[in-house]
Amino acid sequence: MPIEPASRTAQTPPALRLSGVSKTFEDGTTALTGIDLSVAPGELVTLVGPSGCGKTTILRLAAGLLAPSAGELEISADTTSFVFQDPTLLEWRTALRNVELVGELRHVPREERRARALEVLDAVGLADAAARHPRQLSGGMRMRVSIARALVAQPDLALFDEPFGALDEITRLNLQTLLQDLFARGSFGALFITHSVSEAVYLSDRVLVMGRGRIAAEVVVPWEHPRPPEMRYSAEFVAVAGRVSALLEEAS
């Protein structure tokens, strides 16, 4: 199935492309068959689908944590970041030093990485919490630190593995708004996994609907970023979300 990149980035080569990718694990289970997918620079693509449909496998392939069994995987992004389901913060480090970690591992000079980390913490609204340890932060704040850590490396491609799944509804909506805003300001392409249809529609330029290890359908979301939070309650939004839901039901 051919998938067109969103119009605003049509000319540049994709940050990520999977062509005919399949993945069969050592125990014989087939997680994915014939996946064609691309993420253009500056494009946010979401994958929605029921648990166990292979969404996370796609993300782990895109991150290079897994190798495909068949097909081609092209990652042209120089820097890829990953936001996990769990914030995955190092409990013994403050919020600031958690954000600094990636720079530390890449031998970025201390002054530079600290200044950059403070800047990104500020962007996620945590300037005041820089000196706190993860245990002193709420679930939503921890996820903000996790997002800051992913963005501090200035990635070309950011991969999100259902990051807001475990958060309460209000926190979740706030973080969606924040991420949408960061995305509108940033210049990274993103592949975002979720099982929330409204989250997918609100955040992305394209929604890919998955079922049983395949991409079953694609829905283009036409609105420009940044998107006002109240747009989630508009009739057009509900109509698109309804279409995605119907496709999701068909696919699974």
Next chain:
Amino acid sequence: MTGPTASRTLPGWLTQAISVVAALLGIGLVWTFVSLVVLSPERRFLLPPPTQVLTTLGNPTIMTPMLAALGRTALVALVGLAIAVVVGLVWAVLMAQSRWVERILYPYAVILQTIPILALTPLIGIWFGYGIPARVVVAVIIAVFPMISNAFFGLTSAPTAASHDLFTLSRASRWQRLVKLQAPAAVPSVFTGLRTAAGLSVIGAIVGDFFFQQGAVGIGGLLRVYTLRLTMEALLTAVGLTALFGVLVFSVFAALDRFVVGRWYGR
């Protein structure tokens, strides 16, 4: 911990202190009863009443050598603990490097733990002599296993799979992974191991005293002397002091554990 009713009326430490004193009084009463009522006067030497035992505390001819011996044992325990910590950490870090190294080294850690020290004493004596170095070796052998197993557990099981992925995605070197992920994640387990090892090193030093009597006498050596001479007051005082010392060492390391691990997580 105190119950809800107690905590509403009295501060926690006071309830704790009262229960400790009450328990001591209870033991003292039973002891006095056994000594004065159950035992006939000619058999009373088996368990002299507490008052008689306590008088040894004021007797410098008994107490001066006893405290000196306890000091020597404490030193042996401390040196043994220090060696056990270093050996245990190195051992655990090596095992954490690969399954292959783990399979080679782990059995020896288990053997050290399971073989009765009694079976090793002849060898230790032949190799290290019958004096203070041999006592240190016993303390090390007894204390090292909890260091190895706790540190190894911390290094391998404390970091989550996702945090390992995070390091993999950042192309971290093996060294960076060890220093920035595994070792810091292992800190709480290492301190748990240290607490256990500290208590065991005291036991090891006393056992060492008992078997290796050349050189200056330790508290374990004195226990043996008192037993042979049937000086029950001194023997009971020495046992009490040893127990007190064990509790002290354990408490110090438990407090250190709480302090360090608490600060580690920013509490």
